[in-house]
Amino acid sequence: MPVASPTTTAVMRPLTARGLRTRAKLVKAARRTFERRGYLDTSIQDISAAARVAYGTFYTYFASKEEIFAEVVDDLSADLRAIADAEPGAGPDPASRIARTTRGYLRAYRANAPMMAILEQVATFSPRLGEVRRAARRTRVEASRAAIARWQARGLVRADVDPAYAATALGSMVDRSAYVWFVLGEPFDEERAIEQLTLLYCTALGLEPPPKGDACRR
DSSP states (O other): OOOOOSSOOOOOOOOOHHHHHHHHHHHHHHHHHHHHHOSTTOOHHHHHHHHTOOHHHHHHHOSSHHHHHHHHHHHHHHHHHHHHHTSOOOOSSHHHHHHHHHHHHHHHHHHTHHHHHHHHHHTTTOHHHHHHHHHHHHHHHHHHHHHHHHHHHTTSSOTTOOHHHHHHHHHHHHHHHHIIIIISOOOOOHHHHHHHHHHHHHHHHTOOOOOTTGGGOO
């Protein structure tokens, strides 16, 4: 959800087609600028210049840098979901579904690594932007929690496993691994990574892992 500045309020009015185009142009320019300069070193003037609009035009659409950043993150989340959802369908067993989700997330992260790095940066110095970061992962964690709860109801996962904590911890394993590989640049083999993350995820839940090599099949 966009975070408004306590001292500035964007002008709220129905947008014309031209206004919608200008707003979208600002969001795209903001993303490019954040990726190039980082969040702290990006100013509203930088974003306006990159979008080729007047400085004052920015405030017609956004109240602050925090607000447009939240909009950029909304678009980022949509990009991540679109890439992950494009992965071929999985089989009905939990291990196949975990492998598909892991594969999709790593490939989505790779395609958006510069912005993911900025998202990690902002969460460390601003409570409001920290909430933007948490919101960006909330949907994925909730989907994992629901899946683990379903497997638990079927007797596939131990009854004493808390689905919410398991989803948070195991999702963090995948998310942090992606950060280390795609942002920090630690060498890795993607197919091996998918296989091993799937194995670790399944083992932690007591699920039967996929046969060796199956986690990497498309």
